[in-house]
Amino acid sequence: MPRISNVTCPVCGCLCDDLEIIVEGKTVTGAAKACAVSEGKFLNYASHRLLAPLIRKNGELVKASTDEAIRRSAEILANASYPILYGWSCTSCEAVRVGLELAEEIGGVIDNTSTVCHGPSLLSIHDVGIVTCTLGQIRHRADLVVYWGSNPWSAHPRHLERYTTFTEGRFQRTEWRRYVSRLGSASTAKRSLRAAKLALKKVLRVAKGPPVQSEYALSRKGRKMIVVDARKTRSADIADYFIQVQPNKDYEVLQALRVLIREGELDVKEVGGIAVEQLEEFADALVSCEFGVLFFGVGLTMSEGKLRNIDAALSLVRDLNRYTKFVIMPMRGHFNVAGANIVFTWQTGYPYAVDFSQGYPRYNPGETSVVDILSREESDASLIVASDPVSNFPREAVENLVKNPMIVIDPHPSPTSIMADVVFPSAFVGIEAEGTAYRMDRVPLPLKKIVEPPESILSDEEILKRILLEVRKIKAKE
Amino acid sequence: MRVSLLTGRTLDQGREKERGKFSEDYTRSAAVCFIDPEDMKELRIRENASVRVTTDFGSVVVKAKKSLRGPHPGIVFIPYGAWANVLVDPKTHSTGMPSLKGIPAELEPTPQEDSLSLEDLIRKHYRKA
Numbered sequence: 001m002p003r004i005s006n007v008t009c010p011v012c013g014c015l016c017d018d019l020e021i022i023v024e025g026k027t028v029t030g031a032a033k034a035c036a037v038s039e040g041k042f043l044n045y046a047s048h049r050l051l052a053p054l055i056r057k058n059g060e061l062v063k064a065s066t067d068e069a070i071r072r073s074a075e076i077l078a079n080a081s082y083p084i085l086y087g088w089s090c091t092s093c094e095a096v097r098v099g100l101e102l103a104e105e106i107g108g109v110i111d112n113t114s115t116v117c118h119g120p121s122l123l124s125i126h127d128v129g130i131v132t133c134t135l136g137q138i139r140h141r142a143d144l145v146v147y148w149g150s151n152p153w154s155a156h157p158r159h160l161e162r163y164t165t166f167t168e169g170r171f172q173r174t175e176w177r178r179y180v181s182r183l184g185s186a187s188t189a190k191r192s193l194r195a196a197k198l199a200l201k202k203v204l205r206v207a208k209g210p211p212v213q214s215e216y217a218l219s220r221k222g223r224k225m226i227v228v229d230a231r232k233t234r235s236a237d238i239a240d241y242f243i244q245v246q247p248n249k250d251y252e253v254l255q256a257l258r259v260l261i262r263e264g265e266l267d268v269k270e271v272g273g274i275a276v277e278q279l280e281e282f283a284d285a286l287v288s289c290e291f292g293v294l295f296f297g298v299g300l301t302m303s304e305g306k307l308r309n310i311d312a313a314l315s316l317v318r319d320l321n322r323y324t325k326f327v328i329m330p331m332r333g334h335f336n337v338a339g340a341n342i343v344f345t346w347q348t349g350y351p352y353a354v355d356f357s358q359g360y361p362r363y364n365p366g367e368t369s370v371v372d373i374l375s376r377e378e379s380d381a382s383l384i385v386a387s388d389p390v391s392n393f394p395r396e397a398v399e400n401l402v403k404n405p406m407i408v409i410d411p412h413p414s415p416t417s418i419m420a421d422v423v424f425p426s427a428f429v430g431i432e433a434e435g436t437a438y439r440m441d442r443v444p445l446p447l448k449k450i451v452e453p454p455e456s457i458l459s460d461e462e463i464l465k466r467i468l469l470e471v472r473k474i475k476a477k478e
Numbered sequence: 479m480r481v482s483l484l485t486g487r488t489l490d491q492g493r494e495k496e497r498g499k500f501s502e503d504y505t506r507s508a509a510v511c512f513i514d515p516e517d518m519k520e521l522r523i524r525e526n527a528s529v530r531v532t533t534d535f536g537s538v539v540v541k542a543k544k545s546l547r548g549p550h551p552g553i554v555f556i557p558y559g560a561w562a563n564v565l566v567d568p569k570t571h572s573t574g575m576p577s578l579k580g581i582p583a584e585l586e587p588t589p590q591e592d593s594l595s596l597e598d599l600i601r602k603h604y605r606k607a
Contacts, residue, residue: 011496036489041496048498059606115574123573155487230484230580231555232547247482247553247580299486302578306571333487353574369574391499391560391596394568394576395536395603402604414499415560415600 001029008447009038010090010430013332013440014156014163026451028431035157042431050413050425051454061423066456070463073383073422074470076405080381082357083108086370087387087410089334092435092447095460096336096343099385100354102468105475109355109379111370112340113333113387119365120301121330122341122351124310131317133327134441135162140169144289146226148313149250149299150331153234159331160238164293165225172223179238217241218285226285228253229299243282246273248304254312257283258319292326298333332440335430339438374400383407383467385460386429390415409463426460427453435461479521481554483533483565483583491557500596508559509593512545513585517552523587530588531556533581536564538599539591554585560599 007019021042022030031042053069054061064072077083085103088096089112096112103110114122138145145164152159160166166176217240218224227239228250236242245253249272256271260283266276286292294317300309313328320326332338341351348354350363353370366372370389373379374397381404390398391414408420417423427433432453438444453459458466490507498504511529513521523529529542531554538561545555556562567577594602 037492037496040493044497048500056606111574116576116578119574151487154489154492157489231545231550231553234489234547236547244550247484299579301575302485303580304577306573306575306577365574366570366572369570371568371574371576372570372572375568375570388499390600390604392558392563394566395564396568397576398563398604402606412499415596418597418600419604419606 004448004450007450008430008437008445009034010335010428010437010447011035011038011041012156012335013338014159015335015437015439015445016158016162017445018162021450023451028451037157045411045428045431048413049411050417050423051457053425054420054423056421061418061420066424066458069422069424070466070470073407073424073467074474076381076407076421077102077106077108077383077467078471078474080106080108080405082373082379083381083383084370084373084379085110085383085385086112086389087385088112088340089114089337090386090429091336091460092429092433092437093336093339093343093444094435095385095429095464096340097347098461098464098468100344100347102383102464102471103354104356105468105471107357107359108383109353109357109368109370109373110344111353111368112337112344113392114337114341114352115365115369115371116392117298117333117337118301118330119352119369120307121296121310123365124307124314127307128311128314128318130314131321131327132329132441134443135439138293138327138329139163139167141171141291142169142223142293143172144224144226144285144292146228146286146292146294147235147239147331148228148294148296149230149303150295150297151229151233151235152295152331153238155297155333156331160235164295165223165238175223175225178222218281224285224289226282230303241282241285243274243278249273250300250303250309251305251312253279254309254316257286258312258316261287261316261319261323286320286326287323289324289326292320292324294326294328295331296328297331329441336437338440338442339436339444342438342442371397374398379404381405381407383409384416384420385409385464386411386426388412388414388416390419409460424463425457426463427457429460432457433459433461435459479517479585481517481552481583481585483531483581484553484555485558485562485566485578486555488557491559495559505593505595506541508557509540509561510543510557511540511585512543512555514548514551514553515544516549517554517585518542518544521585521587528588528591528593530586530591531565532584532586533565533567535567538564539588539593541593554583560596561593564599564603
C-alpha cells in the first residue's frame with residue numbers, strides 16, 4: 001500500500017507538512033499524524049462531490065459540458081459592469097494569480113476571505129507595523145505563549161503540538177508531560193470525591209466558581225501558556241493561566257496592559273471584567289519572559305473596535321520590546337489565506353479588496369470590500385472560488401449576492417453552489433492538484449498531488465485560465 | 479433572556495464541514511447554541527431543546543447545548559455557519575469586516591419549533607432573482 005510522506009495538509013493556516021497519507025488505487029485510506037479536521041478532509045473529500053459542471057436553466061441546475069459552462073461563465077463576466085471575484089483562500093497561489101489577471105481583464109473587484117477574518121489586522125499592520133518571526137523560531141525559543149481571542153484546540157488543532165507549548169524545541173522543552181500529569185491529578189481528585197460520596201453516603205458540596213489560579217503558574221520556569229478570551233475554551237483548559245475578558249472589551253484591556261508595563265498605575269479596580277491585580281500579574285509575566293509571542297485570533301478582529309484592537313495589540317508588543325524579545329502573529333484560518341494576501345500584494349500592491357473598475361488597482365476596505373459592495377447592492381455578477389459566502393456572510397450581503405448571476409468554482413457542494421448559476425466542480429488542491437500555499441508565518445510550502453482527480457475534473461487554475469481565454473475572445477469581438 | 483452572542487469555530491463544526499455540509503452531522507455541529515448551565519435552568523430548558531435566538535438582524539431556531547466551559551452567564555456561543563450568520567451584524571464600520579462577536583441577542587425557548595436543515599434554511603432566507 002503506497003504511503004506518501006511529508007504531505008502538506010490543505011486545511012488550516014498551520015500547513016502541517018509532516019502528514020503521511022496512505023493511498024489504495026485512487027482512494028486515500030489513511031492519514032497518519034493528521035488532526036481531526038484534516039483526517040475528516042482526507043478520508044471524506046471524495047464522498048460528497050459533483051462530477052460534472054452545472055448550469056441553471058429555467059430555475060434548475062442541470063448538468064452541462066465543461067465547454068458550455070466556460071462559455072456561459074465568460075459571457076456573465078464579460079457582460080457585467082461591476083463583478084466581484086471572491087474566495088481564493090482555499091486554492092493555490094497559482095490559481096490566485098490567474099484570478100487577478102481575470103479581475104483586471106473584466107474590471108471587477110477581487111477580494112479574498114481575509115476581508116471577513118484578518119482584514120482588520122492587515123489594515124492595522126499598515127498603520128502600526130508588525131514585530132514578527134517564523135513559527136520555527138517560536139518553536140525553539142518562545143518561553144511565553146499567549147493566545148488572545150483564539151482557540152487553537154478547535155481552529156488549529158496541531159498548532160500547540162508543532163509550534164508552541166507541546167513541542168520540543170532546541171532551547172525550550174515541551175510542556176506535554178506537565179499537562180498529562182495535571183490531567184492525572186484532576187482525574188484522581190474527581191475519583192476521590194466520588195469515592196468519598198459513596199463512603200459517606202451523602203452529597204458533598206463542592207464550592208462552585210472559577211478555579212483559583214496560582215501565581216506560581218506564571219513564575220515557574222519553563223514554557224508557559226496564557227489564554228485570553230471572552231469564554232473559557234478548550235485551549236483555556238490547557239493553559240497555565242486563563243484570563244476571561246468581557247465581550248468587546250479587549251481594547252481597554254490591551255491599553256491597560258500598555259500602561260502597566262510602563263509601570264503606570266491604574267486608578268480603577270478592574271478593566272474589561274479583569275481585576276487590576278490579575279492584570280498586573282499578567283503584565284509581569286509579559287515583561288519577565290525571555291522570548292514571548294502573542295498569537296491573536298478573530299476574537300480581536302471580529303469584535304467591537306476591530307482594527308483598533310489590533311492597533312493596541314501590535315503597539316503592546318512593540319512596547320514590550322523595550323524590555324524583552326516579543327513577537328506577534330495573526331492565527332490565519334484557511335490554508336492559503338496568507339498566500340492570497342501575498343499574491344494580491346505582489347500583483348497589485350494591496351493584500352485584499354482590490355477594485356479594477358477604473359482600469360488600475362484601487363484599495364479602500366469599507367468601500368471596495370465585498371461585504372460592503374453587496375450591502376450597497378452595487379455588484380451585478382460574481383465569481384466565487386473555493387469559498388462558501390452564502391454560509392459565511394451576513395444575511396443582508398447574501399441576499400444581494402444571490403440575486404445576481406453567480407459562478408462557483410469549488411470541489412465541495414455548498415449552500416453557495418446550490419444558489420449558483422454556473423457550478424464547476426474542481427480538483428482538490430493539495431490532494432488532486434499541486435500548487436503553492438503560504439503558512440500563517442508567510443513561509444511558502446508546496447502542496448502535493450496525491451491521487452488523480454476524477455475524469456474531466458480540472459484544477460481551479462485550469463478552469464480560470466479557460467474562462468480568461470474565453471473572456472478575451474468575447475472582448476476581442478466587441 | 480438578554481444575552482451576548484459570540485460566534486466561532488468548534489472542532490466538531492470544523493471536522494464536519496470537511497466531511498460535507500449537507501450531512502446531518504454538520505447540522506448537529508453547527509445548528510446549536512452553547513448556553514451556561516445556570517441560564518438553561520433559568521429558561522427551564524434541557525439539552526437539545528429548541529431555542530430561538532433573535533438579534534436586530536435576524537432570528538433563527540437552534541438546539542440548546544449545555545456549555546462545558548462555564549461559568550459564563552449571559553454569554554451564548556453559536557459555531558460559524560449559515561445559522562449563526564442569519565444573526566450577525568452586517569455593518570463593517572468602514573473596515574470590510576462585519577461584527578461577528580458580542581452581538582446583543584434575545585434567547586427564548588420554543589418547544590413547538592425545530593431547527594431547519596441547511597438546505598431549508600438557505601431556501602427560507604434567500605431567493606434567486
